[in-house]
Amino acid sequence: MNLAFTKAKPVLEEIERHGYEAYFVGGSVRDFLMNQPINDVDIATSATPFEIKTIFEKTIDVGIEHGTVVVLYNEEAYEITTFRSEAEYEDFRRPSKVDFIRSLEEDLKRRDFTMNAIAMDARGTIIDPFNGQQSIQEKVIMTVGKAEERFREDALRMMRAVRFVSKLSFELDEQTYLSLREFGYLLEHIAVERKLVEFEKLLMGTNHSRALHLLIDTGLYLYLPGLDGYKISLYQLIDYEIDLLTLEERWALLLATIQIPESEMEPFLREWKLPVKRLREIQRMVKWLSYRQQQEWTSYTIYQAGVEHTVSVEKLYNCLKKQPLLNEVNELAAKHEQLAIRSFKELKVTGNDLMEWLNRKGGPWIKDALAEIEEMIVNQELLNEPNQIREWVMSCKQM
């Protein structure tokens, strides 16, 4: 057993000691069987959330109505979910209420793909009623049960199928693929927040090119916010070498590739329900990217964009030109490092100084004057030194 499981094993044993069943399930078992690093260890149990809460000292209620409690154990957090069946699905979404059951097999049956429907107990015994291990061996993503039914129950599973292609470099089983083509439109019923999670995992997966190809080919992209109408430019996205890009950079690349008009950028990102802070970051990146596509960096634009954005934009610029990222990024970072000032706060002059030197009242002129001084200092036309600045100010008639 690997370290993550060894650490979590006492949690299973503790639940068993109280007379219930408990298993590792889902992604962690799949990743373990694939010799891949494990994200989070999820646990399924026959005990109800209430029973779990009486067994462990430290618990957090995260979704009691869905049967999930987080247990804090040896500094780790474990999501423990009661075996459940989701018999009644409404509107192609996960049900709002679930029935708790006492059978592991029923619980595994409601899971999306065979590779995600494998359980392992505290002694390392694998329980695999849907041949998930075989799917892993064959590198195939296959629904548990009939694909059409499973996608009708919860249409998000179609997005999940494609994002697992990206993460695991598996292929879709034929029936799963055909159903996905046929029932993509059911994604209309799915909340954007859930689509966003899967879409971002798709963008970040190692096999993103293949996954994007499938997303377009199957028509799923039509039911994602703002992408309808961009089929051809989305295809271009597939060919870019994006492995070195961060998630925000990948969003910026997407926007630049589909060449979304500037006025539509914010509505597009808002439709995806991205948090405002991230949305601003991405917008800024795209803005500087379009600057970079027209001209080279100058000291002043490096200063304005800031080192992080300069580097990001340079990466994106090279990516779009399909040219390798040579030493530009390091050079730009060094240039930023050598700037006379790196932020407005470092200016050795204030609005008060200006008013005093020139014996003038405050007003909008101060902001303009400071901006001019700032630019000259960054361009090394003036030293950031109070006396020098004063001398220059006094010699300036127009101020």
Ligand code: ATP
């Ligand atoms: P990752 O390592 O990328 O998180 P994961 O398999 O753990 O992959 P999660 O989204 O964390 O994926 O879900 C955990 C498990 O819950 C899945 O392995 C699967 O068994 C089950 N599951 C999650 N979402 C669904 C769904 N929409 N329908 C059915 N089962 C699901």
Ligand code: MG
């Ligand atoms: Mg997970």
